[in-house]
Amino acid sequence: MATGRTHRPATRSRGIPEATVARLPLYLRALTALSERSVPTVSSEELAAAAGVNSAKLRKDFSYLGSYGTRGVGYDVEYLVYQISRELGLTQDWPIVMVGIGNLGAALANYGGFASRGFRVAALIDADPAMTGKSVAGMAVQHADELEKIIDANGVSIGVIATPAGAAQQVCDRLVAAGVTSILNFAPTVLSVPDGVDVRKVDLSIELQILAFHEQRKAGEGQEEDVADVDVAGAVDAGGSAAAAAAATKQTRKGPDGDVPAVMPA
Amino acid sequence: MATGRTHRPATRSRGIPEATVARLPLYLRALTALSERSVPTVSSEELAAAAGVNSAKLRKDFSYLGSYGTRGVGYDVEYLVYQISRELGLTQDWPIVMVGIGNLGAALANYGGFASRGFRVAALIDADPAMTGKSVAGMAVQHADELEKIIDANGVSIGVIATPAGAAQQVCDRLVAAGVTSILNFAPTVLSVPDGVDVRKVDLSIELQILAFHEQRKAGEGQEEDVADVDVAGAVDAGGSAAAAAAATKQTRKGPDGDVPAVMPA
DNA sequence: CAGTGTGAAATGCTTCACAGCT
DNA sequence: AGCTGTGAAGCATTTCACACTG
Numbered sequence: 304m305a306t307g308r309t310h311r312p313a314t315r316s317r318g319i320p321e322a323t324v325a326r327l328p329l330y331l332r333a334l335t336a337l338s339e340r341s342v343p344t345v346s347s348e349e350l351a352a353a354a355g356v357n358s359a360k361l362r363k364d365f366s367y368l369g370s371y372g373t374r375g376v377g378y379d380v381e382y383l384v385y386q387i388s389r390e391l392g393l394t395q396d397w398p399i400v401m402v403g404i405g406n407l408g409a410a411l412a413n414y415g416g417f418a419s420r421g422f423r424v425a426a427l428i429d430a431d432p433a434m435t436g437k438s439v440a441g442m443a444v445q446h447a448d449e450l451e452k453i454i455d456a457n458g459v460s461i462g463v464i465a466t467p468a469g470a471a472q473q474v475c476d477r478l479v480a481a482g483v484t485s486i487l488n489f490a491p492t493v494l495s496v497p498d499g500v501d502v503r504k505v506d507l508s509i510e511l512q513i514l515a516f517h518e519q520r521k522a523g524e525g526q527e528e529d530v531a532d533v534d535v536a537g538a539v540d541a542g543g544s545a546a547a548a549a550a551a552t553k554q555t556r557k558g559p560d561g562d563v564p565a566v567m568p569a
Numbered sequence: 570m571a572t573g574r575t576h577r578p579a580t581r582s583r584g585i586p587e588a589t590v591a592r593l594p595l596y597l598r599a600l601t602a603l604s605e606r607s608v609p610t611v612s613s614e615e616l617a618a619a620a621g622v623n624s625a626k627l628r629k630d631f632s633y634l635g636s637y638g639t640r641g642v643g644y645d646v647e648y649l650v651y652q653i654s655r656e657l658g659l660t661q662d663w664p665i666v667m668v669g670i671g672n673l674g675a676a677l678a679n680y681g682g683f684a685s686r687g688f689r690v691a692a693l694i695d696a697d698p699a700m701t702g703k704s705v706a707g708m709a710v711q712h713a714d715e716l717e718k719i720i721d722a723n724g725v726s727i728g729v730i731a732t733p734a735g736a737a738q739q740v741c742d743r744l745v746a747a748g749v750t751s752i753l754n755f756a757p758t759v760l761s762v763p764d765g766v767d768v769r770k771v772d773l774s775i776e777l778q779i780l781a782f783h784e785q786r787k788a789g790e791g792q793e794e795d796v797a798d799v800d801v802a803g804a805v806d807a808g809g810s811a812a813a814a815a816a817a818t819k820q821t822r823k824g825p826d827g828d829v830p831a832v833m834p835a
Numbered sequence: 836c837a838g839t840g841t842g843a844a845a846t847g848c849t850t851c852a853c854a855g856c857t
Numbered sequence: 858a859g860c861t862g863t864g865a866a867g868c869a870t871t872t873c874a875c876a877c878t879g
Contacts, residue, residue: 320869320870321869321870322869322870322871323870324779324782325775325779327778327782328772328774328775328778328779329759329775331778332757333759346837346838346839347838347839348838353759354759355759355761357871357872358838359871359872359873359874360870360871360872362838362839362840362841363840363841363870363871363872365839365840366839366840366841370839370840372838372839372840373838373839373878373879374837374838374839374840374877374878374879375836375837375838375839375878375879376837376838376839376879377837377838377839378839390782391778391781391782391785392781392782392784392785392786393778393781395785397777397781397784399777405676406675406676406679406680407676407680409672409676410671410672410673410675410676411773413672414672414673414773414774416757416772416773416774417773417774417777419774420774420777420778421781422774422777422781460784461777461780461781461784463777484784484787485780485781485783485784486780487776487777487780491598491682493595493599493619493620493621495621499787501780501783501784503776503779503780505771505773505776506594506682507677507680507682507683507771508594508680508682508683508685508686508688509591509594509595510753510769510771511663511665511683511686511688511727511729511753512593512594512597512657512659512686513590513591513594513657513769514727514751514752514753514767514769515657515658515659515663515687515688515727515751516590516593516656516657516658517751517767518658518663518726518727518750518751518767519657519658519661520658521750521765586847586848587847587848588847588848588849589848612859612860612861613860613861614860623849623850625849625850625851625852626848626849626850628860628861628862628863629848629849629850629862629863631861631862632861632862632863636861636862638860638861638862639856639857639860639861640855640856640857640859640860640861640862641856641857641858641859641860641861642857642859642860642861643859643860643861644861
């Protein structure tokens with residue numbers, strides 16, 4: 304009890320690991336699918352396969368929520384759906400505002416996944432007066448001036464930012480000042496927020512870059528040691544940045560661990 | 570997932586932790602911004618702040634790449650941009666195909682962040698014949714029939730799936746069969762792929778659900794023990810699922826650790 | 836039995852703190 | 858003097874393996 308932790312007193316039992324929380328929506332989705340097919344129960348093995356994780360992890364995850372299974376049988380689908388929904392806070396209604404109704408914002412507004420899970424788009428907001436009044440996803444876009452009023456009137460505590468990077472921090476500040484305490488950020492910027500405000504970010508290009516890293520590595524399979532220049536898919540070089548090449552010469556760079564100095568224009 | 574022999578014994582020096590790889594794009598973004606402002610060098614402290622991480626972590630991350638800094642001074646911005654780009658594989662050109670040009674697909678096609686970082690959209694593909702030939706982001710949408718041909722002709726190894734959930738696995742299979750080995754999946758489904766193919770997923774509603782979890786918890790701040798029903802922002806209950814309530818009664822549920830049975834319709 | 840729930844071991848990641856270089 | 862680079866300590870997460878239960 305009273306685990307003298309600095310971040311979050313976590314009374315006693317409410318210590319659900321962040322990694323587990325991040326997987327609950329996944330389980331929920333798999334369970335919802337089963338529920339729609341009227342499957343009454345699942346084993347940890349089956350559900351884990353459907354959610355794309357391993358079964359030991361799933362059982363451990365569920366153990367943080369309580370003992371919701373039946374030994375020798377498995378889990379009751381409907382019951383688990385309810386428990387996880389409740390744990391995630393989806394049994395209540397979450398009004399959200401979306402700021403920045405460009406291509407991405409419109410796509411998000413049209414995205415069905417929100418409404419189906421307790422989220423309700425209370426307003427679409429854009430700073431461009433030309434957008435005001437336009438209908439997106441069956442909803443009139445409102446001007447940024449209305450932001451505070453809308454947040455207040457609807458008791459909004461979650462905001463979604465889909466503006467260009469340059470506007471994001473400013474929008475964020477206004478959201479926070481108006482009472483929003485959770486932000487989902489699609490703009491490619493680091494947002495700074497006061498303590499007590501949560502920010503999660505989704506950066507589309509970051510994901511691709513991570514894939515590129517692994518993809519590049521695949522090409523260099525088989526033999527290592529000679530990291531020289533394995534060229535993938537016919538693309539040889541494309542010389543990243545000329546300035547970088549210049550800067551490179553003035554430094555005593557050292558490869559990974561005394562390895563080859565890597566491909567670099569002398 | 571059967572970790573066959575895929576999971577890299579790390580020949581010796583090439584053991585860059587996954588967590589580090591995931592942060593490299595972040596550093597790169599911060600560095601690019603500095604570079605544009607013609608800042609010549611940064612300290613780990615400054616760069617860490619710009620990237621939103623702590624400086625010890627950043628230094629440790631960089632140490633996996635090599636010794637690219639100068640003690641007493643910091644890191645040369647241009648040089649580091651180059652090194653990270655190279656490590657991520659961004660000094661080469663990555664042709665990608667995007668499948669599913671709905672709202673989200675169009676948003677992605679228009680998203681500037683790709684082109685700026687070595688990625689080149691080789692083709693936009695949609696299964697709907699009505700979309701064929703339409704121009705999106707200055708590019709003609711092509712029909713799904715062309716998929717294999719396009720992948721082959723362009724040497725595409727990265728695919729982006731932005732189709733509805735129902736079509737995703739099928740599209741995925743075709744991509745893989747045609748030679749794609751990295752997939753970025755926006756459809757809310759678990760994709761199964763053969764060994765050697767990487768999948769990363771972005772699920773918009775999952776992120777919101779995680780925020781909701783933390784948001785819900787904030788409301789219960791101050792006193793614990795009585796988890797009864799702290800109502801947030803005026804939203805009282807909204808009784809999740811009637812079916813779940815029914816299912817609930819037939820089970821000897823046990824709260825987190827013998828805690829209150831939680832709010833639940835008798 | 837079959838399948839959950841969970842201590843305990845293994846692995847991975849972050850943070851500390853300081854030696855060592857410029 | 859200042860700041861990087863890194864062992865070692867501290868946490869968090871995953872995996873193992875098996876006692877326990879319906």
